[in-house]
Amino acid sequence: MNKNPSHLYDVIFVGAGISGPFIAHELCKAGIDCLMLEAGKHYTRKTYPRNDLDGTSQLYWAGGMELGQDCQIAFLRPKVVGGGSIVNQALVDRFDDDAFDSWRDQSGVDFFNESDMAPWYEKAESEISIQTISEAFRNENANIFKQGFDKLGFTHAPLRRAQKDCKHEEGNCCIECLNGCRIGSKQSTPETVLKEALTLGLTLIPEVEVVKISPSADQVVVESMNGLKGKNQYRAKHLVLAAGAIGNSRLLLMSGMNKQLPAIGKNFFCHPQYMAFGIYNKEIKAHLGAFQAFKSDDAGFRKDGFKLENVYAGPAAIAILLGNYGQAHHRYMEKLSHFACIEVCTRDTTPGSIRVKRNGKTIIDKTRNKEDLARYDKGKKIINEIFRSTGAKEVVYGSFGIGLHLMGGCAIGVNPKTSVVDPEFRLHGYKNIFAADSSIFPNAPGINPSLTIMALSKKAAADILRSIQS
Ligand SMILES: Cc1cc2nc3c(=O)[nH]c(=O)nc-3n(C[C@H](O)[C@H](O)[C@H](O)COP(=O)(O)OP(=O)(O)OC[C@H]3O[C@@H](n4cnc5c(N)ncnc54)[C@H](O)[C@@H]3O)c2cc1C
Structure with missing residues (x-):
C-alpha cells in the first residue's frame, strides 16, 4: 500500500462489494494502480460472526x-468487504427479455437485450462456480x-x-x-475476483467510509472518515462508485452533485x-x-x-x-x-x-x-x-x-435530466467518474440482480480501461 497522502492513484473505488472487485480485477490485470476504500470490516473464513x-x-x-x-x-x-456477496443467498440468474425490454424502454440504452449481454454474462460466470x-x-x-x-x-x-x-x-x-461462508464454498468476491485483484496489487483499505468527493477535470479528491482515526484524503485520476444503490446516492448527494444531476437518489427499487x-x-x-x-x-x-x-x-x-x-x-x-x-x-x-x-x-x-x-x-x-x-x-x-435487492438511485440512461450514468457507465458530464453497480438499475427487473451486476461490471471495466488507456 502506498502511504504517501499525496499519491495520485489511477483509480479509486468506493465500495468493495460485488461491482467494485469485479471491475478492479480487470483493471489490476492491466497493471492499473488501484485503491479500494470500504466502510465495512475485512473478515476471513475464520472470523465471520458465528451466530x-x-x-x-x-x-x-x-x-x-x-x-x-x-x-x-x-x-x-x-x-463488509465483499458486500452483498458475503451475506446473500448466492442465487445467480441471467435476466430475460422481459427485464431487458423494460430497462431499454426506461433508459434508452440499446445493449440491454439478451444477445448483447450474453458475452458479458459468460465472462462473469467464468469467474464463479455455479x-x-x-x-x-x-x-x-x-x-x-x-x-x-x-x-x-x-x-x-x-x-x-x-x-x-x-x-x-x-x-x-x-x-x-x-x-x-466458513468453508469458502460460497463464491463471494473475497474468494474469487477480489482475492485475485489483491494478488495483482490492488490496495484495499477496510473500515473507511467515503463522505465526500470533489471532482475536477483531471482528478477526483476523495474524503473519508476512519472511525476514531478521523478524516483522510485520497486522490485519483478516475473514480469508480461501487457503494450500492443507497451508498452511491448518499455519497453523491452529500457531495452536492444533484445540482448538475437532478436524478440522483430517484428511481429506487428493492x-x-x-x-x-x-x-x-x-x-x-x-x-x-x-x-x-x-x-x-x-x-x-x-x-x-x-x-x-x-x-x-x-x-x-x-x-x-x-x-x-x-x-x-x-x-x-x-x-x-x-x-x-x-x-x-x-x-x-x-x-x-x-x-x-x-x-x-x-x-x-x-x-x-x-x-x-x-x-x-x-x-x-x-x-x-x-x-x-x-x-x-x-x-x-x-x-x-x-x-434485499436495493437498486437504482443513479439510473443509467441517455437523458441527463432523468438518469445519472450514461451508456458508457460515466456520470453524465464527468469523464472520470464511473458506476456499474446496483445503483444504475433503471427499474426493478424481478430477477436476482447479482449476476447482472457482475456482467455489467465486466462490460464497464472494458469501457473504463479504454478510457484510461486512450
Ligand atoms: C440477505 C441478502 C440476500 C440476498 N440474496 C441475493 C441472491 O440470492 N441473489 C442475488 O442476485 N442478490 C441477492 N442479494 C442482493 C445482492 O447481494 C446485491 O444486489 C448486491 O450485493 C449489490 O452489489 P453492489 O456491488 O451494487 O453493492 P454491495 O454488494 O452492497 O457493496 C457495496 C459496498 O459498498 C460499501 N459502501 C457503501 N457506502 C460506502 C462509503 N460511503 N464508503 C465506503 N464504502 C461504502 C458497503 O459497505 C458495501 O460493502 C441479497 C442481498 C441480501 C442483503
Missing part, C-alpha cells in the same frame, strides 16, 4: 436494518416446496447457486453462510420480499443441510410480477418477523423446528427515493402502490395453498416486507 445476531449487527449498515419512511419495508444493506442442489441433499423445506408446486400444477426449477463445494455429505448446514411460514405437526428442520434448492419458474407468476423462493432464515430474523410478544411468541418459537418457509419476492412498480438530511441522516421513501400490494397478495395466496396442500396446520406471515 445470527452477531451476523446481523456486524455485517450491515445501521446494525442490521434501515426502515423506509412508512416503516413497511426493512432494508438490509451489507457493510451449482444446483442434488436430490440427495434437498432438505424437507425444499421437498415441501416441490411437492406443493407439483400438486398445484405450477412450474419450478432448481436454484442456481454461486457455490463450489458445500460439503453436504459431511453434514454441513448452509444456513450459516448468510453470515459469511423487490419487496415477504416470508411466510407453514407450521406442520412433524419436524421440518428447515435449517439443516442445503437450505435452498428450488425457485418458481412459472410464466404466470412472471406475468403477475412475483416469484416464490424456497428460503429460510436464522432464528433471530424469524423472531423479529413474527411480530408478536409474550406467550404467543413463545408458543411459535418453541415450534421453530416444525416451520417450513417460502418467500414471495415482488417486482415493484413504485419508484422510491433516497434523500440525505442536513444532519447526514439517510431518508428512504418507498411506498407500495395498489399494483405492488396486489402482486404480494397473489403470491401470498399461492404460498398458503402450497402449505395447506402439503399438510401445514397453520400459516403465519412475516409482519413486514424486506428489501
Whole structure:
C-alpha cells in the first residue's frame, strides 16, 4: 500500500462489494494502480460472526436494518468487504427479455437485450462456480416446496447457486453462510475476483467510509472518515462508485452533485420480499443441510410480477418477523423446528427515493402502490395453498416486507435530466467518474440482480480501461 497522502492513484473505488472487485480485477490485470476504500470490516473464513445476531449487527449498515419512511419495508444493506456477496443467498440468474425490454424502454440504452449481454454474462460466470442442489441433499423445506408446486400444477426449477463445494455429505448446514461462508464454498468476491485483484496489487483499505468527493477535470479528491482515526484524503485520476444503490446516492448527494444531476437518489427499487411460514405437526428442520434448492419458474407468476423462493432464515430474523410478544411468541418459537418457509419476492412498480438530511441522516421513501400490494397478495395466496396442500396446520406471515435487492438511485440512461450514468457507465458530464453497480438499475427487473451486476461490471471495466488507456 502506498502511504504517501499525496499519491495520485489511477483509480479509486468506493465500495468493495460485488461491482467494485469485479471491475478492479480487470483493471489490476492491466497493471492499473488501484485503491479500494470500504466502510465495512475485512473478515476471513475464520472470523465471520458465528451466530445470527452477531451476523446481523456486524455485517450491515445501521446494525442490521434501515426502515423506509412508512416503516413497511426493512432494508438490509451489507457493510463488509465483499458486500452483498458475503451475506446473500448466492442465487445467480441471467435476466430475460422481459427485464431487458423494460430497462431499454426506461433508459434508452440499446445493449440491454439478451444477445448483447450474453458475452458479458459468460465472462462473469467464468469467474464463479455455479451449482444446483442434488436430490440427495434437498432438505424437507425444499421437498415441501416441490411437492406443493407439483400438486398445484405450477412450474419450478432448481436454484442456481454461486457455490463450489458445500460439503453436504459431511453434514454441513448452509444456513450459516448468510453470515459469511466458513468453508469458502460460497463464491463471494473475497474468494474469487477480489482475492485475485489483491494478488495483482490492488490496495484495499477496510473500515473507511467515503463522505465526500470533489471532482475536477483531471482528478477526483476523495474524503473519508476512519472511525476514531478521523478524516483522510485520497486522490485519483478516475473514480469508480461501487457503494450500492443507497451508498452511491448518499455519497453523491452529500457531495452536492444533484445540482448538475437532478436524478440522483430517484428511481429506487428493492423487490419487496415477504416470508411466510407453514407450521406442520412433524419436524421440518428447515435449517439443516442445503437450505435452498428450488425457485418458481412459472410464466404466470412472471406475468403477475412475483416469484416464490424456497428460503429460510436464522432464528433471530424469524423472531423479529413474527411480530408478536409474550406467550404467543413463545408458543411459535418453541415450534421453530416444525416451520417450513417460502418467500414471495415482488417486482415493484413504485419508484422510491433516497434523500440525505442536513444532519447526514439517510431518508428512504418507498411506498407500495395498489399494483405492488396486489402482486404480494397473489403470491401470498399461492404460498398458503402450497402449505395447506402439503399438510401445514397453520400459516403465519412475516409482519413486514424486506428489501434485499436495493437498486437504482443513479439510473443509467441517455437523458441527463432523468438518469445519472450514461451508456458508457460515466456520470453524465464527468469523464472520470464511473458506476456499474446496483445503483444504475433503471427499474426493478424481478430477477436476482447479482449476476447482472457482475456482467455489467465486466462490460464497464472494458469501457473504463479504454478510457484510461486512450
Ligand atoms: C440477505 C441478502 C440476500 C440476498 N440474496 C441475493 C441472491 O440470492 N441473489 C442475488 O442476485 N442478490 C441477492 N442479494 C442482493 C445482492 O447481494 C446485491 O444486489 C448486491 O450485493 C449489490 O452489489 P453492489 O456491488 O451494487 O453493492 P454491495 O454488494 O452492497 O457493496 C457495496 C459496498 O459498498 C460499501 N459502501 C457503501 N457506502 C460506502 C462509503 N460511503 N464508503 C465506503 N464504502 C461504502 C458497503 O459497505 C458495501 O460493502 C441479497 C442481498 C441480501 C442483503
